[in-house]
Amino acid sequence: MSNILRVGIIGAGGIARNVHLPNYSKHNDKVKVVAIADVVRGNAEVLAIEFGIDHVFSDYKEMLETVELDAVSICTPNKFHAAATIAALEAGCHVICEKPPAMTVEEAELMAHTAQKMGKILTYGFNFRHTEEVSALKKYIQADELGEIYAARVHAIRRRGIPGWGVFTNKELQGGGPLIDIGVHMLDTALYLMDYPEPDTVFGVAYQKLGNKKGVGLFGEWDWEKFSVEDMVRGMITFTNGSSIIIETAFAANIQQHEEMSVVLMGDKGGADVFPLKIYQEKHDTLVDVTPTYLPKNRDHPLQMERFIQSCIAGEPPISTPKQGVILQKIINGLYESADKGEAIKLNNPAED
Known part of the structure; x- marks a missing residue:
């Protein structure tokens, strides 16, 4: 690898324009985005002009074959995450892939296997x-301030927040609705703070009650006649260590708040609300609430991209690992399977270990 990290982008949508490209640009002493590919070549050409990218492609495989790259950002719809990630890894590139990892557990496992085989991040x-909230709370947890975290509650709910852009309501391209789009963020946050325990059993229910009807859209108008995903999932996950998570996620629900993104943790020495951060403990025969008056200012997307760049350059382990991606994918797909079958799904099968 040269002194400058040579980066390619696969997918020229909003996440590439608003997150990956501007944050790579902040580190132009370390990084240069040299190529971009999108099936709609015109979209890639627009970003190439805006961000000074030399090479434009409509086929990412051609990009990987013809341009020397060190790292690749995968910014496609979910359906194409696995194929694009595997191709980039096999071309010798480090990869940051947008969430969720994939559409299926098998895809996530193959992605993890390929990264290991190729020795790439x-x-x-x-x-x-x-x-900043998660970074701070992780330190409290590592100092045993919460003790054994045995229960968590995850909310990612919007009152009328069905995306009116992109392919977020297309099950074929996305694999699902709020669970795989916004619920996955809060679920990953809880799992990360709980040190990613091994899931045992999941039970989920899914609803399509509002998205398939014409209505008010706080995130723009959506095509309700082609709405093919759920608009709500509720569920419970149990883990082999005895802990559990309750999850509730929705694009549209008749609730008071326009949006709630929250994680609540409960341990035997303390508990915490994560957004905003507040810690609850019992000390010296009193019940105390600890509210930070100052937190170091982390900006999540910029720090995410900075850490990826540093991992690629210095060979440091990433904060989000392929193994964790597989665990998360098992839970997501398990909840969908449970909702379809109307029964709990066992994920930890000793016969398969």
Whole structure:
């Protein structure tokens, strides 16, 4: 690898324009984005002009074959995450792939296997891990301030927040709705703070009650007649260490708040709300609430991209690992399977270990 990290972008949508490209640009002493590919070549050409990218392609495989790259950002719809990631890894590139890891557990496992085989970094765009609240709370947890975290509650709910852009309501391209799009963020945050325990059993229910009807859209108008994903998932996950998570996620629900993104942790020495951060403990025969008056200012997406760059240059392990991606994918797909079958799904099968 040269002194400058040579980066390619696969997918020229909003996440590439608003997150990956501007944050690579902040580190132009270390990084140069040299190529971009999108099936709609015109979209790639627009970003190439805006960000000074030399090479434009409509086929990412051609990009990987013809341009020397050190790292690649995968910014495609979910359906194409696995194929693009595997191709980039096999071309000898480090990869940051947007969430979720993939559409299926098998895809996530193959992505992890390929990264290991090629000796390359594979990490995922779970930007909430990089917030100041999560960074601070992780230190408290590592200092045993919460003790054994045995229960968590995860909310990622919007009152009327169905995306009116992109392919977020297309099940074929996305694999699902709020669970795989916004719920995955809060679920990953809880799992990260709980040190990613091994899942045992999941039970989920899914609803499509509002998205398939014409209504008010706080995130723009959506095509309700082609709405093919769920608009709500509720579920419970248990883990082999005895801990559990309750999750509730929705694009649209009749609730008071316009949006709630929250994680609540409960341990035997303390508990915490993560967004905003508050810690609850019992000390000296009193119940105390600890509220930070100052937190170091982390900006989640910029720090996420900075850490990826540093991992590529210095060979440091990424904060989000392929193994964690597989665990998360098992839970997501397990919840969908449970909702489809109307029964709990066992994920930890000793016969398969």
